[in-house]
Amino acid sequence: MIININMKQIGKKRQHIRPVPLEYKNSIKTIKDLIAETVSILLKQYQKKTDASQSGESFIPDAIYSEEELDALAEIGRISFGMMYNGKLPEEQNAIQTALQAFEDGLIRIFLNDEEIGEDTIAIRDIDLENPRLRQTESINLREGDTITFIRMTFLAGRMY
């Protein structure tokens, strides 16, 4: 099914967040499935881009920027051409594990059509030290055309005292 993933678009005057349609071939029953599939699909896209860069099909449309796009890229600090110089791809299982761990750690939060899924609601008192509950096993109900947003959080690195 086609699921839209909200992605930040750079290179526009105002930074838009636009839904980008991705095709999910496998069935998605739990949050774990969602994350694993998304990582898999995006890795394949990355792979295609890398192959394209390496095989010499260098004139990818991304690589030619307008004045406006150049300004926007300069603002974020780095102008790059979207070409993949480093041919190394992350290994798929590792990438999926990292993404799942990031989700469990609260580094990534997921919203399905504006409502959060897999929210961390467990009270500290109820945590089971032997067998902590994994939120990724929660089931979700995805329908054709739904929108998913992944939000990456930052660690609070201040002194506690």
Add this chain to the structure above:
Amino acid sequence: MDEREERKIANQYEQKLRQETDSFIAELKGNVKEYLTGLHSNRYSAYVHLSDTGLGKRLSSHLSVAGAKPSDFFRKEMPNMKGYIADELVNDFYASIDALSEWQISRSEYRRSFRSKNYRCYTTRIAQLVYDYHRLSQMDATIVDLITGNVSGDLGLFCKYNYYGGVPEEILAIRLDNNDSTLEKAIEDIIYDNNSKLSINLIRGIVMSHNVKMYEALGKLLLAARLSEGLRQAICENIDRGTKEAFLYLFQIIMEHNLIRFSSVMRAAGTWTGLLTIESKDLDRISQKQIISGAMLLRRYMTDWNRLSILPLKVRSTRG
């Protein structure tokens, strides 16, 4: 009332406490008077000289006898300073000074995780506890009230601005060892429901005790820390500060749940093993694997305590 006025009241209250102490000490005689005057005159530099006082010397020679306990010495001295430490706190005081050999020798930032069976290494900490118990005796509030912030009026303002560090962790540790259920419940409520009252002395008090129920609560908090690297850092950097049991329990949690993936935990493991310094650039040079092996080695020695020979530490001065 604005902050300036509040601080003024807090300072006045502190002055009042100091004057009460000074008047009390003025009525004392002999060695005790000399020792306590030194302790209260200028707290930090006085430590160097306390070991040279009559009482300080007698304490050192008492402690150089094998098997001698600090509490035996102070039980004999207490009649000479009756009222300095409140009657209801005196037994906790004796227990705290005897428990010192399970805790680190130095409280400073540059501390190494050394402990010693030789109490002479701990004379500075004994002096600190004498002072801390006296200060606590002067305050008209229970320990639970103090840690939950349930104090009002001038004392409340003193606690807010001038009671640096709050209730000393040694006192909390002894109370937890005595299974003081009111204190246990108060700390559990703070950990589980109201983190904002959680402070470093509570964390240290827990790891310095033998109370497994408290270790469990702290372990759960560590797992639930999520984005709060600061909280994780505060807990992990203090778990080598207390008893062996606390370290092993919490280290087990860290290894089981692979918490070493967080940089705060890795840095903490570096501080326990002494592999990392204050400059964070060392963090890049040392790999995670090295830190883990260092910590595992630590655990091996801790579970087989007798294999380690403790080097006698020559303490020239009582400065920590």
